[in-house]
Amino acid sequence: MEAPYKILVLDDEADWLELCxxxxxxLPSKPEIRxxxxxxxxxxMLDSESFRLLILDxxxxxxxxxxxxxxxxRRYPELRTVVLSGLEDEELRSRAYALGADLFWLKNDxxxxxxxxxxxxxxxLGRDDDGGFRGIQSKGLMxxxxxxxxxxxxxxxxxxxxxxxxxxxxxNGELFDAEAEGARGEVAFRRILAWKSGTFENLPPEPGxxxxxxxxxxxxxxxxxxxxxxxxxxxxxxxxxxARHRNMVWKLSLLVREGAEFVIAVPPxxxxxxxxxxxxxxxxxxxxRHATEIARRLGDKVEAGPLLHLSAHSLEKRLAVLSAGKKSxxxxxxxxxxxxxxxxxxxxxxxxxxx
Amino acid sequence: xxxxxxxxxxxxxxxxxQQLPAGSITVDRNGLVVTSTVSSAYPMALLGEIGREVLALxxxxxxxxTPLTEVSIHFGSFLVTAxxxxxxxxxxxxxxxxxxxTANLKPL
Numbered sequence: 001m002e003a004p005y006k007i008l009v010l011d012d013e014a015d016w017l018e019l020c021x022x023x024x025x026x027l028p029s030k031p032e033i034r035x036x037x038x039x040x041x042x043x044x045m046l047d048s049e050s051f052r053l054l055i056l057d058x059x060x061x062x063x064x065x066x067x068x069x070x071x072x073x074r075r076y077p078e079l080r081t082v083v084l085s086g087l088e089d090e091e092l093r094s095r096a097y098a099l100g101a102d103l104f105w106l107k108n109d110x111x112x113x114x115x116x117x118x119x120x121x122x123x124x125l126g127r128d129d130d131g132g133f134r135g136i137q138s139k140g141l142m143x144x145x146x147x148x149x150x151x152x153x154x155x156x157x158x159x160x161x162x163x164x165x166x167x168x169x170x171x172n173g174e175l176f177d178a179e180a181e182g183a184r185g186e187v188a189f190r191r192i193l194a195w196k197s198g199t200f201e202n203l204p205p206e207p208g209x210x211x212x213x214x215x216x217x218x219x220x221x222x223x224x225x226x227x228x229x230x231x232x233x234x235x236x237x238x239x240x241x242x243a244r245h246r247n248m249v250w251k252l253s254l255l256v257r258e259g260a261e262f263v264i265a266v267p268p269x270x271x272x273x274x275x276x277x278x279x280x281x282x283x284x285x286x287x288x289r290h291a292t293e294i295a296r297r298l299g300d301k302v303e304a305g306p307l308l309h310l311s312a313h314s315l316e317k318r319l320a321v322l323s324a325g326k327k328s329x330x331x332x333x334x335x336x337x338x339x340x341x342x343x344x345x346x347x348x349x350x351x352x353x354x355x
Numbered sequence: 356x357x358x359x360x361x362x363x364x365x366x367x368x369x370x371x372x373q374q375l376p377a378g379s380i381t382v383d384r385n386g387l388v389v390t391s392t393v394s395s396a397y398p399m400a401l402l403g404e405i406g407r408e409v410l411a412l413x414x415x416x417x418x419x420x421t422p423l424t425e426v427s428i429h430f431g432s433f434l435v436t437a438x439x440x441x442x443x444x445x446x447x448x449x450x451x452x453x454x455x456x457t458a459n460l461k462p463l
Binding site: 064066091094095097098099283284286287290291294295297298299301302303304305306307308309310311312313314315319 | 373374375376401404405408409411412415416418419420421422423424425426427428429430431432433435450451
């Protein structure tokens with residue numbers, strides 16, 4: 001028999017913890033409820049035992065809930081987290097979500113809508129009354145698409161890669177529309193398939209959506225696989241040089257298309273040389289690395305959530321600094337570029353850089 | 356009714372979560388906070404840290420032969436915008452909220 005899930009409830013009020021224990025024991029999946037009144041002790045429990053869900057308050061002495069969230073997000077990325085706060089404060093809600101909380105509920109609302117809250121918890125725990133299996137695995141995108149096709153599902157697959165979001169529409173296993181990077185149909189599908197990594201989620205189906213893809217899914221997958229295979233396996237040194245040249249030309253055309261002046265892609269220190277396009281000197285590579293470190297450090301100190309990006313003005317140009325994976329990117333723009341364009345187009349350049 | 360008394364008791368006043376600072380500060384070239392419109396409830400030491408990190412950004416850019424006039428740091432729930440001022444800086448601190456439109460600060 002499968003062991004029940006474990007929930008850890010963290011709050012400095014012992015009476016409240018007793019109440020939570022009584023309420024959460026009524027969850028259909030009958031999880032094991034553990035409680036704790038101190039943040040450091042809770043982190044110790046998370047270290048030594050395997051918990052599925054952490055429910056925590058924000059206002060606690062010495063180490064508040066936001067600090068716990070920022071630690072938990074790094075150390076236990078699989079752990080689901082719910083903030084249960086007595087404070088009705090939109091800024092705190094934003095900060096909690098920015099720090100990776102799955103849900104933010106007010107204690108008053110939990111009392112008033114206890115059934116909805118319990119349904120949310122049950123859903124987070126991964127079991128519900130409808131049956132079926134849920135899990136988290138790392139799979140290639142082709143495998144995920146084939147699974148939807150073979151299981152004849154009707155769904156919208158939302159795929160996220162950094163700032164880029166793509167969608168695939170399935171009806172009875174048949175792919176009938178795709179959207180990504182401003183494109184639709186087969187073009188969008190190929191772009192999504194070229195993404196090397198990301199996350200996905202299933203959304204409710206939209207059967208009424210206009211069909212833009214008529215080719216069978218296995219034909220689309222085969223074409224995409226052939227294209228990726230050709231790009232990944234040049235058969236000779238000459239072809240390898242050609243591939244690099246094509247890659248360089250493609251990146252230059254990306255730069256021109258988006259309107260940027262230059263890009264410097266900076267790997268972490270000691271993991272390779274910076275790659276610069278549109279600029280001779282890589283002096284700014286060091287600044288890019290340090291600026292990202294300084295900004296992250298600042299964010300940790302004030303508990304402001306993850307660093308999204310930096311932007312800067314010099315006398316001659318505008319700069320944007322974004323991170324993707326372990327790399328940092330510095331993108332130079334003309335002085336007159338609009339704020340919205342600076343951010344959106346920088347994100348597009350970064351997301352497309354290694355794809 | 357005893358159940359309700361329990362609920363009421365657990366909601367009495369609690370230790371505060373550290374809020375994000377809101378307002379502006381001016382720091383001199385040494386990182387000292389010269390003026391501040393941020394609430395005095397926010398620790399001055401943290402404001403000093405913010406000032407020093409921002410000055411480090413400007414200083415490193417100068418060292419890379421690209422002196423900056425303005426820098427903005429965008430976090431999930433916080434925006435820091437700083438304008439270089441003869442070695443020091445004026446720094447604007449703006450918490451971001453899900454229900455308040457994100458501040459779209461234009462260059463000064």
